Amino acid sequence: xxxxxxxxxxxxxxxxxxxxxxxxxxxxxxxxxxxxxxxxxxxxxxxxxxxxxxxxxxxxxxxxxxxxxxxxxxxxxxxxxxxxxxxxxxxxxxxxxxxxxxxxxxxxxxxxxxxxxxxxxxxxxxxxxxxxxxxxxxxxxxxxxxxxxxxxxxxxxxxxxxxxxxxxxxxxxxxxxxxxxxxxxxxxxxxxxxxxxxxxxxxxxxxxxxxxxxxxxxxxxxxxxxxxxxxxxxxxxxxxxxxxxxxxxxxxxxxxxxxxxxxxxxxxxxxxxxxxxxxxxxxxxxxxxxxxxxxxxxxxxxxxxxxxxxxxxxxxxxxxxxxxxxxxxxx
Amino acid sequence: xxxxxxxxxxxxxxxxxxxxxxxxxxxxxxxxxxxxxxxxxxxxxxxxxxxxxxxxxxxxxxxxxxxxxxxxxxxxxxxxxxxxxxxxxxxxxxxxxxxxxxxxxxxxxxxxxxxxxxxxxxxxxxxxxxxxxxxxxxxxxxxxxxxxxxxxxxxxxxxxxxxxxxxxxxxxxxxxxxxxxxxxxxxxxxxxxxxxxxxxxxxxxxxxxxxxxxxxxxxxxxxxxxxxxxxxxxxxxxxxxxxxxxxxxxxxxxxxxxxxxxxxxxxxxxxxxxxxxxxxxxxxxxxxxxxxxxxxxxxxxxxxxxxxxxxxxxxxxxxxxxxxxxxxxxxxxxxxxxxxxxxxxxxxxxxxxxxxxxxxxxxxxxxxxxxxxxxxxxxxxxxxxxxxxxxxxxxxxxxx
Numbered sequence: 001x002x003x004x005x006x007x008x009x010x011x012x013x014x015x016x017x018x019x020x021x022x023x024x025x026x027x028x029x030x031x032x033x034x035x036x037x038x039x040x041x042x043x044x045x046x047x048x049x050x051x052x053x054x055x056x057x058x059x060x061x062x063x064x065x066x067x068x069x070x071x072x073x074x075x076x077x078x079x080x081x082x083x084x085x086x087x088x089x090x091x092x093x094x095x096x097x098x099x100x101x102x103x104x105x106x107x108x109x110x111x112x113x114x115x116x117x118x119x120x121x122x123x124x125x126x127x128x129x130x131x132x133x134x135x136x137x138x139x140x141x142x143x144x145x146x147x148x149x150x151x152x153x154x155x156x157x158x159x160x161x162x163x164x165x166x167x168x169x170x171x172x173x174x175x176x177x178x179x180x181x182x183x184x185x186x187x188x189x190x191x192x193x194x195x196x197x198x199x200x201x202x203x204x205x206x207x208x209x210x211x212x213x214x215x216x217x218x219x220x221x222x223x224x225x226x227x228x229x230x231x232x233x234x235x236x237x238x239x240x241x242x243x244x245x246x247x248x249x250x251x252x253x254x255x256x257x258x259x260x261x262x263x264x265x266x267x268x269x270x271x272x273x274x275x276x277x278x279x280x281x282x283x284x285x286x287x288x289x290x291x292x293x294x295x296x297x298x299x300x301x302x303x304x305x306x307x308x309x310x311x312x313x314x315x316x317x318x319x320x321x322x323x324x325x326x327x328x329x330x331x
Numbered sequence: 332x333x334x335x336x337x338x339x340x341x342x343x344x345x346x347x348x349x350x351x352x353x354x355x356x357x358x359x360x361x362x363x364x365x366x367x368x369x370x371x372x373x374x375x376x377x378x379x380x381x382x383x384x385x386x387x388x389x390x391x392x393x394x395x396x397x398x399x400x401x402x403x404x405x406x407x408x409x410x411x412x413x414x415x416x417x418x419x420x421x422x423x424x425x426x427x428x429x430x431x432x433x434x435x436x437x438x439x440x441x442x443x444x445x446x447x448x449x450x451x452x453x454x455x456x457x458x459x460x461x462x463x464x465x466x467x468x469x470x471x472x473x474x475x476x477x478x479x480x481x482x483x484x485x486x487x488x489x490x491x492x493x494x495x496x497x498x499x500x501x502x503x504x505x506x507x508x509x510x511x512x513x514x515x516x517x518x519x520x521x522x523x524x525x526x527x528x529x530x531x532x533x534x535x536x537x538x539x540x541x542x543x544x545x546x547x548x549x550x551x552x553x554x555x556x557x558x559x560x561x562x563x564x565x566x567x568x569x570x571x572x573x574x575x576x577x578x579x580x581x582x583x584x585x586x587x588x589x590x591x592x593x594x595x596x597x598x599x600x601x602x603x604x605x606x607x608x609x610x611x612x613x614x615x616x617x618x619x620x621x622x623x624x625x626x627x628x629x630x631x632x633x634x635x636x637x638x639x640x641x642x643x644x645x646x647x648x649x650x651x652x653x654x655x656x657x658x659x660x661x662x663x664x665x666x667x668x669x670x671x672x673x674x675x676x677x678x679x680x681x682x683x684x685x686x687x688x689x690x691x692x693x694x695x696x697x698x699x700x701x702x703x704x705x706x707x708x709x710x711x712x713x714x715x716x717x718x719x720x721x722x723x724x725x726x727x728x729x730x731x
Contacts, residue, residue, distance in 0.1 A: 040447075040506070084696070088703035089360075093445055093506065094649050095699065101642055102692025108685040113393060115681060228683075235514050242507050291525070295518035302511040309503040329360060 005144055007277045011270050012148030017221060018269075019262025020159045021046075024214025025240030026247060026254045027163050031207030032078075033244060034170060035200045036183035038323040039081055040096030042211055043237025044103020049074040049212020050219040050232050051107045057216070058119035058224070063130035067155075067213055074212020077103065078205040086200045089325050104231055111226040121224035130154065131220065155217050160255060162210070167252035179203055183319030186326040196326055211237075235298070242301040245308060249317040261297050268293035360707045374705040375650070378697030386690050395679060407667055408674030416557045418674075423559075424628050425638065426666045427566045428453070428621040432644035433662045434573050435617035437653045441577070442610050443590045444498070446491070448509025449641025451516035452615045455490055456483035456622025458520055461632045472550040476561065476627055483623035484616035491615020492608060499604040513641065520634050549627040562624040569617070574655040586610055639688070643669070646695050665691060 025042055032039045039045075052073040057066020081099060084090040111118065122128065131153045140150040170176040181189040182199045190196050219232040239261060247254035267274075271293055275286040387397035407422060409415050432449050439446040446452075460479035467478065490512060497503035551558040577583035585606050589596045596603050621640065626632050647665055651657030672687035 080696070084699055088700055089707070090699040090702065091649075094645070094695075097447070097642070097645055098692050098695045098699070101646065101688055102696070105685045105688030105692060108683065109689050112683040112685065113681050238507070238510055238514075242511070245504070245507070289522050291518045291522035294521075295515050298511045298514040298518075302508060302515070305507055305511070306497055306501070306503055309497065309501040312501070327360070329362070 004277050007270075007273060009144050009148045011266060011274065012145070013151075014269065015259065015262045015266045016149060016152060016156060017262075018265040019258040020156050021214045021218040021221065022236060022240055022243065022261055023159045023163060023254060023258040024217060025211050025237060026243040026258060027159075027166055027251045028074075028207040028210035028212075028214065029240055029244050030247065030249055030251050030254060031166065031210065032204050033249060033319060033322055034183045035179050035203035036186060036319050036321045036324070036326070037081070037085055037200060037204055038092050038096070039078075039099075039204065039208070040093055040241065041077065041081060041099025041103065041208075042096075042240050043233050043235070044100035044106075045074055045077045045208050045211045046103075046215030046218065046233045046237050046240075047107040047231055048077050048103045048215070049209075050215030051110055053212065053216035054219050054224055055110075055114075055119065057127050058121065058124045061124045061126045063127045063154075066127060066216055070212040070216035071209040072212075074209040074215075075205040077212070078208025079201070081208065082201045082204040085325055086197050086204075089327055092323055092325065100237070104233075107231055108228070112228060114226070118226050119224075121220070155213075155220075159217075163251045163255050167250060170251070180319070183321060186321055190326075190328065196328075200326075211240075214240075239297055239301055242305060245318075246301075246304055248315070249319065261300070264293070264296045264300060268296065359710060361710045363706055363708055371652075371705060374701035375698050378701040379694050381697045382690060382693035385693050386686070389689075390682070393681060395682065400675060400679060400682070403675045403678055404671035405667060407671045416555075420558055420560070422666065422670050423563050424625075425670055426663060427560075427562050427628075428625045428638070429640045429643060429647065429666055430566055430659065430662045431569060431621040431624070432618050432640040433647040433651075433658045434570055434655065435614045435621070436644045437648040437651070437655070437658055438573065438577075438586065438610055438617075439614040440648055441590045441653050442586050442607065444495070444607060444611060444614075445506040446509050446611065446614055447506050447641075447645070448491075448494070448512045448615075449618050449644050450637050450639070451509065451513035451641070452487045452490060452618040453622040453625075453637045453641055454513075454516040454520050456487040456619030457626040457632050457636050458516075458523070458622075459483050459486040459619075460623035460626050464626070473561075476549055479623045479627055480620055483619040483626075485619075487619025487622065488612045488616030492612045495608045495611035498611075499607050517634060520632070520636075524633060549624070560628060562628060566624075570655060570659055577655060582606070582609070638669075643688075643691065646691050650695060650698055 025046055028045075029039060029042055049070040053066045053070025056069035057063060060066070077099060081095055084095045085092045133151045133153055134157070136150040140146045142150070168176075170180060178189065178194050179199055181192070182194060182196050186196045189199075215233060218236065222232055243254060243257045243261065246260075247257040268290065271285040271288070271290075274282045275284075383401070387401070390397040390400050408418050412418055432453065436446055436449055460483040463479045463482050464475065467475070470478065491509075494503070494505055494508045494512070497508060498505045549560050549562060551560045552564075553559075577586065585596065585601050588599065588601065589603055589606060593603055596606075618641070622636075625636055625638075629636065643665060644662075647658060647662045650661045650665075668690055669684070669687040672682075672690075673684045676682060676684050
């Protein structure tokens, strides 16, 4: 009996582990979209943040350096996106897709160019140590749930804290409201004296930086091994974009949303174990091909997307001016 | 200015002064009048040169001579090749799917319908046509190609139609919907490829490189040593057809009106929903056809059969500003880039074929930036006095 409990704990533990990179990606995209830009380059931004953060972190043997470099790499990608869409008035969809193509290509190109010199994660002992789990006192002693939810590495706690702080920023502070004004109606915000371009630049860069950290975390989750065929991000940047709709542009709701998706992702890894541990209840899981579980997050996203539009969500917080470039002379 | 100026006013004056002096406040953007075609082409050329220069910098940083690499790349392995005909044939095999896909994507982009699902539609086409190839062995090659194409176009087209229907009826986000289909289709193909069971019908599991068990390959026309596949001719025909369709038919014109403004189209009495459904079906069906052609000419199917044309097609379509002759040309250039990178990767082991994607991204960035400088000019904001002066000068010019 205790072993089946262990399986549940493990399942829930990994649910959190697999969710958090998505949380970073989703929160980053929400920050960008709140300022009125639709960034389809999440996948590429995460890939660039991941590879630069990982290489820097390993060579400096420090998690802090890794996260910092991933963030900076992300903000630089964000700056490119902002330069093209805010200053150059280029189409946001096309710019985002180009960033994705470019970012993923850069990831593979750099990884292949490194070849034998690719750093092994286990050799960066201090970085690995910094990723040790931290028990939250008292809470982590709760049976089953304690070890699953309150005993994680530092990036998990930072991620959740960031989501809550961002929620507070956008809902409760004056500065956050101004950003939302830019996303809803840039011309009106401009007439109130808000520097629309500056707000957009700042938030596109901030959001992209957060995505970069998410990419690094994704790579660390996968043990930092470079595969020539599979990118670390592997489509999760796109799920992050879809999750924004699911989270209704609220970073607090994004925590819930990412856990739902983390559940499906964990299922893809754990369904065999679950079927073995609970043969009576969950034995049928074994009859389903593994590819179905891999496709499940995407199927669920599609279903939610369709359901959301069919229900005609009246309480949608979608920024009204999203995807439309603001050209001052057109006022 | 009195010395007893209150602090608040002082602060305000400071702010105003700061605003006046900052660079952003002194300049603003003005749209230029319409560009001439050659000007546009010139800006694109500059963009490509800039991107290649950045690529050269990357190569140099890896201790590789950029001149050598580029010359190897742009000759796509033709120089010193004992069988240049085969190289050209292989080149055309990669050119055909990219061209069809880019044309198809341009159709939907012209309508401002963001079909990002090229990869998925391509896979659906390839998979369903493979089913035909395996279920009806021994058919006449022409009949086989026709049957494969029709089935692929129908299956892929219906997928596109479903999403277009969701868009017109419920306003579902088509970007994300088409995108999710990409991954779902990918895992369906993975399922059929990886699982060894009865329904694993289209791959021979015992062969190392699975091929259709008995399959009549795509027919070709022999020109000396050179084998020209039928698909190349069909593709050029399709390109001409789409060009004519968009330029000279009412239906084609309706697409561009919807792209400009849905409202205008509605007020003009167009059935926007119908046109959207029709166009998206055509777009997805054509991409499915590209999948059928690729499956037919390679004789096997795998998860990377798409060669990323769904993504590359978007870049091609946008590079060409959705102009059909432009797409024919730029998909040709991009294929040279990709094909060249692939054939050069045997000479330069540290540079893999993703370098082509990298260059594509850079080229599109450069062209987007060039677009800006082509369509906007930066003008200094003039103070009231300066404005008067200018008006005065204008008047003088008119008088003289």
